[in-house]
Amino acid sequence: MTPQENDVLTRTGANTPMGKLMRQYWIPAAMSKELAPDGAPMRLMLLGEKLIAFRDSQGRAGILDHRCPHRNVSLFFGRNEYGGIRCVYHGWKYDVSGACTDMMNVPNAAELKMRVRARAYQVEERNGIVWVYMGQAEHAPPLPEIEPTLCDESDIVIRFTQRECNWLQAVEGELDTSHVGVLHLGAVAATALPSETGDSMLVANKAPEYVLKETDFGHTYAAYRTMDDGRKYWRIAHFLMPFWCMPPINALSTNVLARGYIPMDDTHTMIVAIETKGARVTNREGSVTGVSQNFPYLPNTTDWYGRWRLRANMENDFEIDRELQRTKSFSGIEGVQLQDHAIQVSMGEISDRSLEFLSPSDVMVVRIRRLLLRMAGELQETSQTPESAVRPELFAGVRGGHYIADGNADWFEAYERQRDAAPPPFAAQTAAE
Ligand code: FES
Ligand SMILES: [Fe+2]
Numbered sequence: 001m002t003p004q005e006n007d008v009l010t011r012t013g014a015n016t017p018m019g020k021l022m023r024q025y026w027i028p029a030a031m032s033k034e035l036a037p038d039g040a041p042m043r044l045m046l047l048g049e050k051l052i053a054f055r056d057s058q059g060r061a062g063i064l065d066h067r068c069p070h071r072n073v074s075l076f077f078g079r080n081e082y083g084g085i086r087c088v089y090h091g092w093k094y095d096v097s098g099a100c101t102d103m104m105n106v107p108n109a110a111e112l113k114m115r116v117r118a119r120a121y122q123v124e125e126r127n128g129i130v131w132v133y134m135g136q137a138e139h140a141p142p143l144p145e146i147e148p149t150l151c152d153e154s155d156i157v158i159r160f161t162q163r164e165c166n167w168l169q170a171v172e173g174e175l176d177t178s179h180v181g182v183l184h185l186g187a188v189a190a191t192a193l194p195s196e197t198g199d200s201m202l203v204a205n206k207a208p209e210y211v212l213k214e215t216d217f218g219h220t221y222a223a224y225r226t227m228d229d230g231r232k233y234w235r236i237a238h239f240l241m242p243f244w245c246m247p248p249i250n251a252l253s254t255n256v257l258a259r260g261y262i263p264m265d266d267t268h269t270m271i272v273a274i275e276t277k278g279a280r281v282t283n284r285e286g287s288v289t290g291v292s293q294n295f296p297y298l299p300n301t302t303d304w305y306g307r308w309r310l311r312a313n314m315e316n317d318f319e320i321d322r323e324l325q326r327t328k329s330f331s332g333i334e335g336v337q338l339q340d341h342a343i344q345v346s347m348g349e350i351s352d353r354s355l356e357f358l359s360p361s362d363v364m365v366v367r368i369r370r371l372l373l374r375m376a377g378e379l380q381e382t383s384q385t386p387e388s389a390v391r392p393e394l395f396a397g398v399r400g401g402h403y404i405a406d407g408n409a410d411w412f413e414a415y416e417r418q419r420d421a422a423p424p425p426f427a428a429q430t431a432a433e
Helices: 003-010 017-022 111-117 166-176 179-182 279-280 316-318 322-327 338-344 359-382 411-421 424-433
Strands: 028-029 042-046 049-055 063-067 079-081 084-087 092-094 100-103 120-126 129-131 155-164 209-214 218-226 230-240 242-247 257-265 268-276 403-407
Touching: 003 017, 003 166, 003 359, 017 242, 017 359, 017 424, 028 042, 028 155, 042 257, 063 129, 084 242, 092 179, 100 111, 155 257, 155 338, 166 268, 166 338, 166 359, 179 257, 209 411, 218 411, 230 359, 230 411, 268 279, 316 338, 403 411
Parallel strands: none
Antiparallel strands: 028 129, 042 049, 049 063, 063 120, 079 084, 084 092, 092 100, 120 129, 155 268, 209 218, 218 230, 230 242, 230 403, 242 257, 257 268
16 A cells, blocks of 8 residues: 555545545444533544534533634533533533524624524434534434444443544454454464354464455455365454444354444544444353453543543553463453454554555455545545445444355355344344343
8 A cells, every 4th residue: 555545544634535435424422421411511532623522401412613613712611501502711602503592791692693603513312322423414314224223222332442543453453354363362272162153263263265245335254264064154244334343253143233433533543332232142251361351441531532541551561461471362461352452553553554565364454445445536526425324224234243154155145144034133132022
């Protein structure tokens, strides 16, 4: 990749090609529980923009540019009062739509009020997540039908985690399945993993082969390994525009999960992981060393980068334990996601892709770069909103996961059969019980 291409892919500010592409899609901005009615305004950094999120007295969430349109004072210091947020400098007040509803210091302000607007983005809330649309509000499509985001809040686990690197290297980590058998499971014996599910193949054969297919929501790929009896162990995963991944953590039948890699700015990413409680049950936690799913967070602060940071970070070498690395775990870093976190941050804030030496195991990474470059270029040239941004149903029913299937079947048809036969998400299972 050229440095220019790397720049296009990694920069997401308002006037960049990738920034414009991302602004065509809904973005998960916060957890609903982070905003209390009339509670303190929250600093929110998204796509390089400094925003303020708040919830008004009626429970409506609002996301505004943090600068008061009067003279740029930060609304972070504002008073979240009845029905809106009031700037403390001269008392101008704005509702969630950005309308100015009061001007304390201006006589006969009725007419002037009509002419002032805080810059407000379209906000929607569904099942515990506050979504924002950072394009032009009048073009906002319905929310995407990403499977776990459709499940009732009580049936899912939502986790936000900040990662101190560019969004794309985080996405690429998710679309690079061969590292699972090395970074995460490199010190695990095949006998420690179940063979009935095919899981033991993950470490028994660390060099899978790949098949790929572009789809109307993004891109799908699968890694396969041929078993002794001729059947194949499949791990299928998806990239959904513009920053979502569905990795094959669990068997496809239970793997109702998605992870969004949201650029806060070009060097900080907020990972939004949403999974059903049903998906969590089958995690390998407890059975082998170094794969726990729990890791300590630092207390949140009000800073632009203060939300959902991990205790383990570059300053403490991600709490690497060299003794553990020698004896029990491949990386010496505890926890699958912390391992991903550490190695991705170690690549630098924005990885210099002109220095890479790619191999066949990077085939999906290459496909995604091409897809994103093409889509950003097309948007730039035609100004036409991509189909996947305006058709939320394209995301419906997409699910990653692993399974064993007949050796000769067409792989994509076999995946569709698996998916169609899979039980509905946890919400529906609970209802049926
Ligand atoms: S700067 Fe906000 S009211 Fe004057
Ligand atoms: Fe990983």
